[in-house]
Amino acid sequence: MLxxxxxxxxxxxxxxxxxxxLVFGTIFTDHMFVMDYDTEKGWYDPRVIPYQPLSLDPSAxxxxxxxxxxxxxxxxxxxxxxxxxFRPNKNIERANNTNRRICIPTIPEEDFLQAxxxxxxxxxxxxxxxEGTSLYIRPFIIATDPYLGVRPSNTYKFIIILSPVGAYxxxxxxxxxxxxxxxxxxxxxxxxxxxxxxxxxxxxxKAQDKAHEGGYSQVLWLDGVERKYIEEVGAMNIxxxxxxxxxxxxxxxxxxxxxxxxxxxxxxxxxxxxxxxKKISIDEIYEAYQKGKLEEVFxxxxxxxxxxxxxxxxxxxxxxxxxxxxxxxxxxxxxxVTGIQLGKIKDELGWTVEVK
Ligand code: COI
Numbered sequence: 001m002l003x004x005x006x007x008x009x010x011x012x013x014x015x016x017x018x019x020x021x022l023v024f025g026t027i028f029t030d031h032m033f034v035m036d037y038d039t040e041k042g043w044y045d046p047r048v049i050p051y052q053p054l055s056l057d058p059s060a061x062x063x064x065x066x067x068x069x070x071x072x073x074x075x076x077x078x079x080x081x082x083x084x085x086f087r088p089n090k091n092i093e094r095a096n097n098t099n100r101r102i103c104i105p106t107i108p109e110e111d112f113l114q115a116x117x118x119x120x121x122x123x124x125x126x127x128x129x130x131e132g133t134s135l136y137i138r139p140f141i142i143a144t145d146p147y148l149g150v151r152p153s154n155t156y157k158f159i160i161i162l163s164p165v166g167a168y169x170x171x172x173x174x175x176x177x178x179x180x181x182x183x184x185x186x187x188x189x190x191x192x193x194x195x196x197x198x199x200x201x202x203x204x205x206k207a208q209d210k211a212h213e214g215g216y217s218q219v220l221w222l223d224g225v226e227r228k229y230i231e232e233v234g235a236m237n238i239x240x241x242x243x244x245x246x247x248x249x250x251x252x253x254x255x256x257x258x259x260x261x262x263x264x265x266x267x268x269x270x271x272x273x274x275x276x277x278k279k280i281s282i283d284e285i286y287e288a289y290q291k292g293k294l295e296e297v298f299x300x301x302x303x304x305x306x307x308x309x310x311x312x313x314x315x316x317x318x319x320x321x322x323x324x325x326x327x328x329x330x331x332x333x334x335x336x337v338t339g340i341q342l343g344k345i346k347d348e349l350g351w352t353v354e355v356k
Contacts, residue, residue, distance in 0.1 A: 002035075002046040002111050004118050009050035015164075018130050022166035024303065025136070029123040033115050033160040037105055043158065046115060048122050051161065057146035061153045067143035069098040069197050072302045073259070074134040074165075075120045075355060077127045078343030083120065083355040085137075086341050088113055090259040091302075095139065098195040103152035104141050112139070113353075119160050120355050128164045132172065134341070136165040136303065168235065168303040169217055173334060175310030175326060176299075178233065179211035180220045180282060182315065186234060186254075188224035193231070193254030200256075204234040216313060218299070224254065228281050236301030237261035238309075240285060241329055243293040245274040252279070260300035264333055266349060273329075282314055289319045296327030306334035 009030045016027055028051055035046040062068050073091045076084045092113060096106040116137060120127075127135040139160045143153030169176055184207040187193025192200055207219045220238060223229040230249045232238055237258040239248045246268050251257050268275035288294040289312075297309035308330040312319040321327075326334075339345030340352065 002114050004033075004115070005045075005047040006118075006122065007047065007049045008122070011050070015126055016128070018128060022128060022133055022164050024165045024168045025163055027164055029126040029135075029162040029164070031119060031122050031162075033119040033158075035115065035158045037156040037158065039154045043105070043107060043111070046111075048119055054157070054159075056142075056144060059146040059148055061143040061145045061147055064148060065143075065150055066197070066199050066202075067102055067104065067153055068141060069095065069102060069104055069195065070138060070140035071095045071098075071196055073116075073137045074302060074341070075127055075137060075162075076134050076341045076343075077129050078352075080343055082343060083124055083127060084341065084343060084352040085116065085120070085355060087259050087263065087351045088116060088353055090262065091139075094196060094257060094259070098197060099141070101192065101195040102197055104143070104156060107158060115139075115158075115160060117355050119162060123162050124355070126162065126164050128166075130166075132338075133164065133166050136163045138163065165303075168301070168305075169307060171217065173306075173308070173326065175308040175322070175324060176217040177215065177311040178218050178220050178297075178299075178309050178313070179207075179214060179216035180222065180312060180314040181207045181211070182222055182227050183207070184210075185224035185227065186221040186231065189253040191224075191254060194251065194256060196256060201234070208234070214313070216311075220312065222282060223252070228283070230280050230282060230285065231255050232258075233299050233301075236299035236304040236307060239264060239296075239298050239300060240280070240288070240294060241296035241327065242285075242288045243295070245276060246329070247276050247278065247280055250277040250279055258300055258302075260302060260305065260337065263337060263351070264300050264306075267333065267336060270349065285312070286314065286317060286319065294319065294321065296330050297321045298327065298330040298333070300333075306330055306337060
């Protein structure tokens with residue numbers, strides 16, 4: 001159990017008005033959680049302090065070799081007034097897998113959860129109430145040794161910041177258009193693709209620019225070796241409904257194991273809907289489309305929740321999905337996941353954790 005020191009701000013910021021749109025990732029609450037690490041002391045000095053800039057040596061290793069990890073989860077104001085987290089242990093487990101992959105010391109799961117609970121409790125008043133809004137929780141760790149040689153750092157900072165958010169995409173729940181990228185790749189097996197680290201996201205930016213120029217919101221990545229098998233969208237995992245079966249790429253080592261991805265798979269099993277995690281090629285998707293069997297496409301992610309797709313562009317081929325509308329199952333997944341998160345639907349799978 002951490003002994004967390006709490007220093008409250010003497011200069012609180014105004015909490016955004018519920019009638020103003022909450023643009024994703026632009027507003028930050030009054031406080032942040034910070035904990036330091038060095039090889040002698042381990043993780044030490046856990047504290048909640050006023051939200052403030054960091055002071056770091058310009059030679060801090062994070063700036064040069066990108067040794068950093070992050071997570072994303074959300075706190076919700078439930079209809080009965082409780083504050084709920086959604087499957088935080090899945091994020092914490094994944095955070096420590098990322099840490100192991102990029103040589104950052106792990107954090108005991110119960111300490112990680114306590115840190116999240118504590119900072120959310122301190123800034124609980126910032127959790128928005130409106131439909132489609134939540135408090136986005138962004139834990140991250142950075143390497144802070146002032147050193148220019150390449151090796152894992154001996155010192156780190158673990159920080160959690162909070163941001164009240166609305167929908168990730170400006171489209172909201174409206175279906176998005178996706179560009180299938182066959183020039184650039186995001187990750188390869190054995191690389192960092194399954195870790196939640198900034199390197200994967202910077203690798204995606206060039207293709208994302210290309211997609212935006214073509215009028216597409218996101219990039220769907222193909223595998224880095226054959227450029228043939230579907231991987232993920234970068235800010236979300238991808239699902240297809242083909243002839244009544246829900247299909248998603250099997251975790252291959254280069255795909256992020258999303259918490260919402262796992263939740264959709266669990267819901268399919270719970271409801272008795274056929275679901276397959278398998279290696280799936282873009283040719284199979286195009287063939288299903290041509291035969292009229294590609295019934296729905298949607299992305300899943302903490303930020304994106306369930307994001308229906310209305311168009312896929314692959315080379316010269318344009319695939320129009322569900323007549324441009326939200327597919328029936330996509331809507332059902334959205335309603336169920338958000339219903340559980342907001343305490344509107346009975347949490348039969350035991351996914352929510354109350355912040356007390
Ligand atoms: C999340 O869904 O939480 C993510 O981390 C994706 C991020 C690119 C916003």
